[in-house]
Amino acid sequence: MLIKFCEVRKIKFHEDVIFKNNGEIYGQDLIEIVNIEGKLIKLHQTESSIIGPKMYKPDLIMELKDKIIIFEFQSSRVDTRDKRRFRFYTALFDHVKIKSKKPIEVHVLSTIEKEQVKWYNVSSEARFPIYIHSLKNIDGDKLLNTMNTKIGTNQKLTTKDLLMISLLCFMESEKTVDINILNSAVTITNIPDLDEDIGQFVKGVVLMLCDKFVTDESLNTTISNIVGGNMKIVEDYAQRKVDEKLEERNMEFVINLDNEGYEISEIARIANVNLDFVKKTLSK
Numbered sequence: 001m002l003i004k005f006c007e008v009r010k011i012k013f014h015e016d017v018i019f020k021n022n023g024e025i026y027g028q029d030l031i032e033i034v035n036i037e038g039k040l041i042k043l044h045q046t047e048s049s050i051i052g053p054k055m056y057k058p059d060l061i062m063e064l065k066d067k068i069i070i071f072e073f074q075s076s077r078v079d080t081r082d083k084r085r086f087r088f089y090t091a092l093f094d095h096v097k098i099k100s101k102k103p104i105e106v107h108v109l110s111t112i113e114k115e116q117v118k119w120y121n122v123s124s125e126a127r128f129p130i131y132i133h134s135l136k137n138i139d140g141d142k143l144l145n146t147m148n149t150k151i152g153t154n155q156k157l158t159t160k161d162l163l164m165i166s167l168l169c170f171m172e173s174e175k176t177v178d179i180n181i182l183n184s185a186v187t188i189t190n191i192p193d194l195d196e197d198i199g200q201f202v203k204g205v206v207l208m209l210c211d212k213f214v215t216d217e218s219l220n221t222t223i224s225n226i227v228g229g230n231m232k233i234v235e236d237y238a239q240r241k242v243d244e245k246l247e248e249r250n251m252e253f254v255i256n257l258d259n260e261g262y263e264i265s266e267i268a269r270i271a272n273v274n275l276d277f278v279k280k281t282l283s284k
Contacts, residue, residue: 026201027062029159031069033167034109034133038064058089059208068104075111075169075177075213078130083120087128107131111170111177111213138164140171144183151191162188162198166205169213178214181206185226203227254281 028040044061060071070089074082086106106129113132120128147165150157165187169180184206188194206227214220250273257267268278 026159026163026198027060029163031062031064031071033160033163034107034135035115036069036107036131036133038066040064044068059212063102067102070104070106072106072108073170073209073212074108074113077113078108078110078118078132080120083118083128083130086130087120087122090128105129105131107133109133109135109167109170135167135170136172138171140168140173140180141175143171144168144180144187147187151187154192157191159198162191162202163205166202166209169209178216178219181209181214182219182223182226185210185223189226250277251281254278258282 024040024042027043031038031040040062042063044063058070059073060069062069062071070086072086076082086108090104090106108130110132113134114136115134116132118130118132120130122128143164147157147161149155150161166184168184168187169177171180173180175183188199188202188206191199207224210220210223210227214223250271253271254267254273254277257270262270264275264278264282268275271278
């Protein structure tokens with residue numbers, strides 16, 4: 001299948017918008033794949049923070065029923081600098097913990113390290129755990145062949161299948177991390193009639209991994225072009241999701257005002273919507 005290439009702007013993919021819209025739906029499958037136990041409730045907005053001369057941003061912040069997880073993708077071994085950075089993240093988002101009264105944990109999905117727990121000694125009396133996860137027990141080359149066979153024979157791919165494709169670079173393989181990110185991009189792009197919601201989610205994962213791990217500028221641009229080839233469509237999709245949620249809130253506001261006994265003209269003025277929108281909402 002031919003892939004149409006076009007120029008894309010060197011901007012971060014709309015990760016926050018896409019993960020926020022679909023995170024609760026597909027994030028549960030993601031944490032189950034990497035063996036994190038718990039029920040996902042919400043994905044929180046991530047924020048960039050400056051530590052020294054560099055700017056850092058956690059990849060994902062997931063609130064589970066019993067805890068909050070700062071989730072990182074990593075292609076190098078977790079060392080002391082990483083431990084300090086992760087500890088900083090927990091302090092940075094401690095306001096979330098205070099509101100929810102839940103403990104904060106750091107979990108890392110690594111391309112090279114085995115499943116284990118590493119510890120950062122904050123003080124002589126306090127130790128901070130970092131939970132490292134691995135998918136090296138999965139044969140990535142075999143999985144890629146299986147998925148391509150399914151695509152070639154028009155078999156339906158499950159949500160887990162699609163997430164596994166996006167995480168190909170973390171699996172055992174004869175290929176390098178960056179080439180497997182390229183393989184993920186090509187494979188996802190070649191899926192016919194890909195559901196829009198899960199499609200944008202796995203594309204968001206691939207573009208995030210590309211941004212983090214692919215240092216070769218030419219290959220990085222190539223992968224970005226493959227996944228976000230028609231970036232206008234992706235941007236329109238993200239904006240449409242935002243607009244849909246805004247419309248839902250406006251409709252709920254209009255109904256509440258109507259229940260309070262306000263006249264239609266007053267409802268339109270207070271809710272800052274037009275009369276047609278009020279009439280249409282109340283007629284349903």
